[in-house]
Amino acid sequence: MCIIKIENLCKRTTSKQDTKIILNNLSLYINKGDFVAITGTSGAGKTTLLKILALIESFDCGDYWLNHKKISFRKDAINANIRKVNFGYIPQNLGLIESISVYENILIPLYIQRRNVIAIKQKIDTLSRILNIHHLLAENTDHLSLGEKQRVAILRACIKQPSILFADEPTASLDPENKKIIMKLFQELNHKGTTIIMNSHDHEIIECTNTRYLIKNGIIKKL
Ligand SMILES: Nc1ncnc2c1ncn2[C@@H]1O[C@H](COP(=O)(O)OP(=O)(O)OP(=O)(O)O)[C@@H](O)[C@H]1O
Ligand SMILES: [Mg+2]
Known part of the structure; x- marks a missing residue:
């Protein structure tokens, strides 16, 4: 079953100097249960596409259907609800709040999503041990190494078992051992x-x- 259908999508950016076409008439079909990799050189447009698919960024032309429903970027509240309920997103820049603890970084989105936090605390405990970051839960996020922050961002996105997980270079800062753990997860x-x-x-x-x-x-x- 097709979960994401994108047809003739275009994305341009305009700077003082010029207008740049980043995605040009791009079509893409993703089925439920797929595990998809998107590759390409630096600057090719991978992050731009992932943000569009995750309803974080809009596009200039083309159509996007999610679960057979057409997406409109004028419907902010509906899109925010889809992101909250259905999506997990691991940003390339990790997107953690630096001045608070790891635990708070994980819990705050779950509170916003009105998840059953008591039930989820057990899952945080288990998953943080699997990802070797349990000992860091009380730490301030700005004290963590890049690889540790990456695993926090992964835990935060995966904890709610989203219907779609968007992961932007999720193993970029990880050693081989931790990479294997993420692959298994x-x-x-x-x-x-x-x-x-x-x-x-x-x-x-x-x-x-x-x-x-x-x-x-x-x-x-x-490919
Ligand atoms: N807001 C913006 N304004 C202007 N240009 C932008 C903007 N966002 C992205 N770009 C440009 O769009 C192109 C694609 O960027 P994107 O981040 O999607 O690439 P990428 O494939 O993810 O690269 P990397 O592998 O380095 O992460 C780049 O040339 C970038 O400079
Ligand atoms: Mg990128």
């Missing part, structure tokens, strides 16, 4: 029904996916 989530769309340059984690695309010159090609 993603595979388990995928087997439980989460569709995963991941930007990556990492051949090992790309090996875990079942569908691979390359973005080049604004166009996406299935």
Whole structure:
């Protein structure tokens, strides 16, 4: 079943000097349960596409259907609700709040989502041990290394078992041991029904996916 359908999508950015076409008439179909890798050189438009798919960024032309419903970027409240209920997003810049603890970084979005926080505390405990960050839960986020922050961002996105997980270069700062743990976690989530769309340059984690695309010159090609 097609969960995401994108047709003839265009994205431009305008600076003082010029207008740049980042995504040019791009079409993409993702099925429920897919584990998708998107690759491409730096600046190819991977993050831009992922943000559009995750309803974080708008586009200039084309159509986007999510679960057969057409997405409109004029419907902010509806899109925010979809993000809150259905999506997990691991940003390339990790997107953690620096002045508060790791635990607060994980819990605050769950409060906003009105999740059952008592039930989820047990899951945080278990998952933080699996990701080797349990000893850091009380730490201020700005005291963490990049790889530790990456694992916090991964935990925060995965804890609610989203229907779609968007992961932007999720293993970029990880050592081989922690990378293996993330690969296993993603595979388990995928087997439980989460569709995963991941930007990556990492051949090992790309090996875990079942569908691979390359973005080049604004166009996406299935590999
Ligand atoms: N808000 C913006 N204004 C102007 N240009 C932008 C904006 N956002 C992205 N770009 C440009 O769009 C292009 C694609 O950026 P994007 O971040 O999507 O690339 P990427 O494939 O994710 O690269 P990387 O592998 O380095 O993360 C880049 O040339 C970037 O400079
Ligand atoms: Mg990027």
